[in-house]
Amino acid sequence: MSQSIARPGLSRSALRYRKARDRTVEFFLLAAGLVAVFTTLAIVAILVYESSSFFDHVSLKDFLTDTMWTPLFADAHYGILPLVAGTLTTTIVALLVAVPLGTTIAIYLSEFAPHHVRETVKPILELLGAVPTVVYGYFALTTVTPFLQIFMPELPGFNMLSAGLVIGLMIVPYVSSVSEDAMRAVPRYMREGSYAMGATRMQTALRVVVPGAFSGLAAAFILGISRAVGETMVVAIAAGMQPNLTFDPREPAATITAYIVQVSLGDLPHGSIGYQSIFAAGLVLMLITLIFNVVGFSLTRRFREAY
């Protein structure tokens, strides 16, 4: 072979150019990765910064113990408790729907359903989670509430019950899909051992698979809780926006998120106490989400089964 192999693409300067290009590209890719980190930092910074101006005006004691939340009234009270109560109430109602339904669906899909059923139903269920929340709000207000009023004539037009029920329906696919993944991660030999002992599919599912996947189930419930706590439009539309210190789901009340929406709809000047109050509310919302996640994480750690 007398052909020269020194093609221009392999010259030393071309190699150097390619290496330099690689490093430049890597730098930009890293910068993109850092956007996620900066977003988190920015969220914390903004919430803490604006809330600190809020707490210059309002003492922490009032914020945590006052039972009225009326920052926009002449007689202003800054007690976060009514909003927290509203948030917890709708979340509990939502979980009472989502946890049993989501877990049942997950057990069915993972342990009982034939392959083709699972493959068809999963994407359709995921559509439930893709419906815009404002549409769910409309559904809660115009369909679910009138339906509930058939059985509970006393029920007011705005109530936390229908909002909570609809949120629960909305988070069913999140709960079911994460739980199902967890159950399918339980190794097959454990099921086979159980079947060999003469257990039926249901006994295997409830006494072997579910305990084995418990940490994954806990993670699914935590995800559901985070969704329910942060859900905004359904409660803003269907639960009314009056802060109300009650745990009775049949009453109207505002949640933390609904309050933020209510203030944002108005025309509050930048830097006023009302403007700052939504950041304080947002901070509380983040803290509640964080607490649930930390509790869930430690639960998950404690009950994790290693195979």
Added chain:
Amino acid sequence: MSAANPAQYRNVDALRTGLSRRKMLDQVFVLIGLIVMLGCLVILAILFIDLVRDGAPRFTLDFFTSFASRHAERAGILAAWVGTTLVMIVTACCAVPVGVAAAIYLEEYAPKNWFTAIIEINVTNLAGVPSIVYGLLALGLFVYQFDLGQSIVAAGLTLALLILPIVIVATREAIRSVPNSIREAAYGLGATRWEVTKDHVLPYSTGGVLTGMILGLSRAIGETAPIITIGALSFIAFLPESPFKSEFPFISFSWLNDPFTVMPIQMFNWVSRPDQAFQSNAAAAGAILLGMTLLMNGVAIWIRYRFRKKINW
């Protein structure tokens, strides 16, 4: 053992009834599972039928070409769908390049160390942050610190941050499913890391990237809370400036700074009015919004299916 012992007969009988009872419980559970699942699907159907039925009288051409109005029967969604389209363009242009780049970094470049772990934890956590908190971030940062005002670009950036984790996760999954033998073959021929990524890994991941983008946008299109928080107006009777000009340079970006409204906000505005006539407007807008979301999800599922079928490693 022989079956002569009567006590054992009794045991076998007990076993048999126990077994048949347990088998029946099995069947009962299958039934419960099916009922629950069908129940959820039926509710989804009711929701859709409800919207279409309530909104049916409003599905006219005028509805798409009129601005919001104090008179329910004259109000339309012109400003809303134009606003939604423009905001989605900004969101896609920001979220897709950044998300794909971040995913490539995490999968192909990042060393396994604490620094990479921090980025990964952040991506996971951001997916769990309530959407209204993104609205607060945008209100403090984009609207006031960067002085973007209540504009299309502020809304687009907010939603881009919101869907970034979705795009990153989908792209990473797609990249991860490309077998290593392909990378090794390219490296063996002397390709640099970027050449391997751009010429081999990315083309094979196109399906996943597209799926992630569409799912992300279908989430963004229905997001209401963050946009309300940055203070979008719900009553807008004009359009943003047109991006196309008759004279040079033919394209203008001044629409980025215009005030706007989007479909979900228009719907929220109509829902919260006590006047019953506006409810059917809300239903019509909701049906269109839901139809768009379902269509986007359907396309995403179809793309995923197509690409999975086409590629045989």
